[in-house]
Amino acid sequence: MATPQNTLTLWHCMSARSFRPLWTLEEMGLSYELKMLPFPPRVFQKDYLGINPLGTIPFFQDGETKMTESSAISQYLVTKYGPTPLNVGVDEPAYGAFLNALHFSEATLTFPQTVFLRYTLQEPNAGLGKAAEDYAKWFGGRLRGVTAVVSENEFWCAGRFTAADVCVGYALMLAERLQLDHLFTDPVRDYWKRLQGRDGFRRALASQEKAAQEQNVFNPPSMEVPAKQAKA
Secondary structure, three states: OOOOOOOEEEEEEOOOOOHHHHHHHHHHOOOOEEEEEOOOHHHHOHHHHHOOOOOOOOEEEEOOEEEOOHHHHHHHHHHHOOOOOOOOOOOOOOHHHHHHHHHHHHHHHHHHHHHHHHHHHHOOOOOOHHHHHHHHHHHHHHHHHHHHHHOOOOOOEOOEOOHHHHHHHHHHHHHHHOOOHHHOOHHHHHHHHHHHOOHHHHHHHHHHHHHHHHHOOOOOOOOOOOHHHHOO
């Protein structure tokens, strides 16, 4: 495995999208610096806009390389700092499924949840509760794609745990935090349980907790959504 020449730095909010690269870093055993931010940082830590003008997380830096997309960062890490079984090479039959999962995890599985989160937690008085309910249903429908894969496979592709599992797994982690996991089918629930059992996942959880305590940074509002709002 290649050794980074620069300090890998990840700006992160507790259990947010930036958990994907954090989990990847832990699975690979790479050294990194974790900088915790309150969620959302564009509201609660305005000076962060000087680092990332988008105000979003994650933000990742490796020397002159700067990145803001969580699945892309995971792909960057496994590609640049391999070889690692977390990557799927272009010469492997599962390469297409691997790439598809990285994008599917964000565009198809995470996006509808962010709409639900926004209008149930961040802007509950915006009068868009029906939109939140509709996007929760949309997420539930998209889980059919997960069920189709994991009902027949222990992991997403290539017969092993890869960054595809990290990226899809985070979408399931978010659903659990938003109390949308009642939409999981049994195969999805079993798959998520397998992912949570990984040492790398547990180390990533411990890492963010330790960093939050040391830096005294916590999310101002609770990330929990009332159960009555989460039903869709």
